[in-house]
Every structure is written in structure tokens, then in C-alpha cells.
Amino acid sequence: MDALDRQIIAALRVNGRATYADLGRKVGLSASAVHERVGKLEATGVIVGYHAVVDPSAVGLGVTALVSIHPTDTADDDELAVSLAELVEVESCYRVAGDESFIVKVRVATVDDLERSLGRLRRIQGVARTRTTVVLSTRFEGRPNTDEVGDPRTGPEAGA
Amino acid sequence: MDALDRQIIAALRVNGRATYADLGRKVGLSASAVHERVGKLEATGVIVGYHAVVDPSAVGLGVTALVSIHPTDTADDDELAVSLAELVEVESCYRVAGDESFIVKVRVATVDDLERSLGRLRRIQGVARTRTTVVLSTRFEGRPNTDEVGDPRTGPEAGA
DNA sequence: TGTGAAAGTGTCAGAGA
DNA sequence: TCTCTGACACTTTCACA
Numbered sequence A, B: 001m002d003a004l005d006r007q008i009i010a011a012l013r014v015n016g017r018a019t020y021a022d023l024g025r026k027v028g029l030s031a032s033a034v035h036e037r038v039g040k041l042e043a044t045g046v047i048v049g050y051h052a053v054v055d056p057s058a059v060g061l062g063v064t065a066l067v068s069i070h071p072t073d074t075a076d077d078d079e080l081a082v083s084l085a086e087l088v089e090v091e092s093c094y095r096v097a098g099d100e101s102f103i104v105k106v107r108v109a110t111v112d113d114l115e116r117s118l119g120r121l122r123r124i125q126g127v128a129r130t131r132t133t134v135v136l137s138t139r140f141e142g143r144p145n146t147d148e149v150g151d152p153r154t155g156p157e158a159g160a
Numbered sequence C: 001t002g003t004g005a006a007a008g009t010g011t012c013a014g015a016g017a
Numbered sequence D: 001t002c003t004c005t006g007a008c009a010c011t012t013t014c015a016c017a
Helices: A003-014 A020-027 A031-043 A077-085 A111-122 B003-014 B020-027 B031-043 B077-085 B111-123
Strands: A047-054 A063-071 A090-096 A102-108 A127-140 B047-054 B063-071 B090-096 B102-108 B127-140
Touching (some): A003 A020, A003 A031, A003 A047, A003 B047, A031 A047, A063 A077, A063 A111, A077 A090, A077 A102, A090 B063, A102 A111, A111 A127, A127 B077, B003 B020, B020 B031, B031 B047, B063 B077, B063 B111, B077 B090, B102 B111, B111 B127
Antiparallel strands (some): A047 B047, A063 A102, A063 A127, A090 A102, A090 B127, A127 B090, B063 B102, B063 B127, B090 B102
16 A cells, blocks of 8 residues: 555545546556556555435435434344334444444435334344434535645645 | 435435446336436435545544534534534534534544544634544444335335 | 566446336 | 547556566
């Protein structure tokens, strides 16, 4: 992982469909060299995947909520996580420090669906109670933090 | 937006680098037809973008926290959101219903950086106090919910 | 890493259902 | 309107140096 890898990663975070040739021009390598570097970054798990980001409301998922999951005394966190993963409306799942054991992000079509989803969550073995925070608007989400890709001395250089 | 569009979207959410030819084979269209459809989906804002997903710890961002932002009585939410957007470590920003006005996801390298980041957050005009929940592990994140792309009668058909 | 070459793909125009 | 075909340039992806 050198500066070139970090530049390639930064570019792919901004545009996941950039061609290897484009990336090569941007970082000053041939397309085949970029191809090999990206392959290694994928193989070593640095690049986990590529995803199209879709406007949730455009695909009928206009309601977002953040739900704290409070476990029972005897709950097994790993089993809980597996159960949470089985609900398709649970988009993200974080194991957290504090009273709650998990915080999940739920995405559904309507508040009725949210109510049903909360019912499913509460019925999971090991869930004592939930605390739901409804998202009114998403100002931004999953924004690429270009901070880490720059040299700590010179700062980020995403546009380079 | 018909069933074909939804299939294309579902495929691109799973693999954002799928070729038009691939997508065409998957949905039974020519590459050029897929090309045109994707172009329209991008132009109309259904597809917002394509991003490589990177293992945060691999790029030196091993610490994640969810921070509730409690506003002062006179705080302006829009100004607050703008200020939050200026902090590069704030990856996501949700305006929520409840006591807090925003919940943000912060991604930094170390707990020291987290401390500094919380200092920056608290110094923002309109922030009365913050409540921080440290993420111990991310079980999954930004998982494509394939539920919405299927026909409501037949259910999801992501693998089709 | 780069070069070179073959296979595959992107991306258009134009024509047809 | 939506789709397909055909054509060319570009890209991917390999072997070899």
C-alpha cells in the first residue's frame, strides 16, 4: 500500500466505475499496472466491493430509522447479530459500547412497514426492548472521507 | 421505472462495476438498451453514483462512532448541517426526530482523533451537547435491500 | 511495470418494431 | 417510445520481456 494505491482507492471511492485507463492517467501508470494493483487491493480485502448508490425513495424505501437494540441479560450477541441479518430491511448493523448492544439502520417503504419491522425486531430472541429514532432527512451518507488517502504531512489531495 | 429497470438497479447495487453487456445478459436486453436505461436512471437521480467500498481499517480509519447532536434552543438546523458537513470525519449525517437534532457517523483513525473530533463537534455554533456511542464492530453496513426490487406479489428475485 | 495483441466492451448513429 | 444492429474506438486482460 503506497501513495499510488491510496490515490487509486480515493478515485474509486469517488467513481467506482472509473476505467483502469482513466485511473492510470490520473496516477501516472499504465492501465495494466492499475489493473494489477486493483486486483491485489481486492484480493487483500482493502477494496471490499463496488456498489451503485440508489436514491432510496426512488426505489420505494422512503422511511429510514435508527434502532437501538437493548439485549436481555442472557442474550448472545453473535446469535442476535445473525437474527438481525436475516431481516432484509436492516441495512446496517453496529455492535456498540453502552446500554444497547446493537444499533441498526432500518429502511422501509412506509411507517406501517416500520411498525411491522419493529415488531419483528422485538420478537427476536435476546431483544429486551428497542428504542427507535426516525430519520427526517438524510443530509449526506457514506461520504468518502478523503482525509485518510492524503499524506498526513501534506493533507488530502483527492482531486489530484 | 419498470421491472427491467429494477433488475438492473439491483444488479448494480450488488456489483457496481458490472458491464452493460453483463447486465444485458442478466435481464435479457442488448448492451445498448441497458446503456440507455442506466443513463436515464442516472440522469433522473435514481442512481446517485458508484463507489468502491473500502475496508475502513485498511485505510487507517479503525474507529467509528455514532454521535447524537443536541442543539441549543436557538440553533438553526440547516446551518448546523452545513457545519457538520465541513468536518471530513463525519461520514453520514441524519436529521432525526427526537431530542437530538442530528445523528452523525464519525470515522477516525484513533480514539485520540475521536476525542479531537468530538471537541470540534461541540464547538460548532448551535451544538449544546453531544452523546457518543462507540462502535465496537460493524457486523454489516449499507447492505443492498433487494426487497424493493422484486414484484410485491412474488417477492425479491435478486439472483435472477 | 511496461509493451503489445487479441478479445471484449462502450458508445454512438440509424433503422425497425 | 423502446429496442436492436452494426461499426469503430476504447478498454480489459493476458503473455512476455
